Amino acid sequence: KAGVTQTPRYLIKTRGQQVTLSCSPISGHRSVSWYQQTPGQGLQFLFEYFSETQRNKGNFPGRFSGRQFSNSRSEMNVSTLELGDSALYLCASSLLSHSYEQYFGPGTRLTVT
Amino acid sequence: DQQVKQNSPSLSVQEGRISILNCDYTNSMFDYFLWYKKYPAEGPTFLISISSIKDKNEDGRFTVFLNKSAKHLSLHIVPSQPGDSAVYFCAASARNNAGNMLTFGGGTRLMVKP
Numbered sequence: 001k002a003g004v005t006q007t008p009r010y011l012i013k014t015r016g017q018q019v020t021l022s023c024s025p026i027s028g029h030r031s032v033s034w035y036q037q038t039p040g041q042g043l044q045f046l047f048e049y050f051s052e053t054q055r056n057k058g059n060f061p062g063r064f065s066g067r068q069f070s071n072s073r074s075e076m077n078v079s080t081l082e083l084g085d086s087a088l089y090l091c092a093s094s095l096l097s098h099s100y101e102q103y104f105g106p107g108t109r110l111t112v113t
Numbered sequence: 114d115q116q117v118k119q120n121s122p123s124l125s126v127q128e129g130r131i132s133i134l135n136c137d138y139t140n141s142m143f144d145y146f147l148w149y150k151k152y153p154a155e156g157p158t159f160l161i162s163i164s165s166i167k168d169k170n171e172d173g174r175f176t177v178f179l180n181k182s183a184k185h186l187s188l189h190i191v192p193s194q195p196g197d198s199a200v201y202f203c204a205a206s207a208r209n210n211a212g213n214m215l216t217f218g219g220g221t222r223l224m225v226k227p
Contacts, residue, residue: 004156031213043157043202043217056214090156094213101147102213104156 002027004093004105012111018079021108025072025093032074033102034066037088046089049074078110086112116140117205119218127226132190134221136203139184143205147215148177148188151200160201161188193225 005024013019025032033056034046045058049068066076072093078085088109092102118137126132136146144165149157163170163177163186170177176189190197200222204215 033213033215035215035217042219043204045214045216048213050213058214092156101159101162102215103159104149106154106156 004091004103006089006091006105006108008108009106010109010111012113013081014113015081015083017081018077019081019110020075020077021089021091021110023074023076023091023093023105025074025091026103029093029095029103030072031094031096031102032068032072033092033094034074034076035090035092036060037090037107038086043090046076081112083112086110115219116143117203117216117218119201119203119221121221122219123222123224125224125226126193128195129192132188132193132197132223132225134188134190134201134203134223136186136188136218137184138186138205140205140207140216141184142207143216145206146177146179146186147204147206148175149202149204149217150197151202151220157202190223193223195225195227198223198225 007022031050033048035043037043048056052068063079068074088107090107092104094102147162148160150160151157161172161175161177163179179186200220202220203218
């Protein structure tokens with residue numbers, strides 16, 4: 001069974017631009033979560049989607065948004081990029097609600113210049 | 114306010130010896146705990162988990178211990194192997210969450226020397 005895939009793997013953007021990252025969960029998984037990893041803050045929860053509905057949202061500004069499609073694929077969008085948004089963005093999928101164990105993709109490395 | 118803390122940023126052990134990675138938490142609502150391993154340029158890989166109704170869970174060379182009264186958990190790796198060298202994250206989840214939200218510690222870099 002294929003794992004979680006994320007595209008693109010690397011991205012360089014300029015401050016003020018917007019970016020969209022994509023995540024395809026493991027086949028059959030319906031929950032997709034997004035995390036941001038930075039050297040200073042570690043792994044921080046962004047939001048989670050289940051059956052196209054956002055169920056949880058972390059403490060991030062409204063510039064960070066996401067959505068999930070009917071095939072469980074998910075996208076996250078960051079508008080008006082800031083230098084501090086440079087990070088590794090990780091997507092994780094799990095089978096059901098409250099599955100606890102989440103399976104991570106390789107991440108998208110975003111660099112904002 | 115860090116609800117999950119890994120106070121040791123790094124740990125070095127000799128191959129064949131035991132590695133003990135520690136994690137502390139403050140939120141008493143956490144009822145499920147997980148350990149993830151992360152290699153550079155890869156996403157975290159699920160390693161082992163434990164429910165708050167247990168105090169020990171074992172899977173091969175990996176054992177997780179949970180001390181609820183101390184709000185402390187530890188991961189034991191015996192025997193340690195060079196391939197275990199990676200960053201280890203502990204994570205916690207609370208049943209009253211609407212969904213699957215994990216709170217992570219800052220990670221501990223384990224180096225196993227041959």
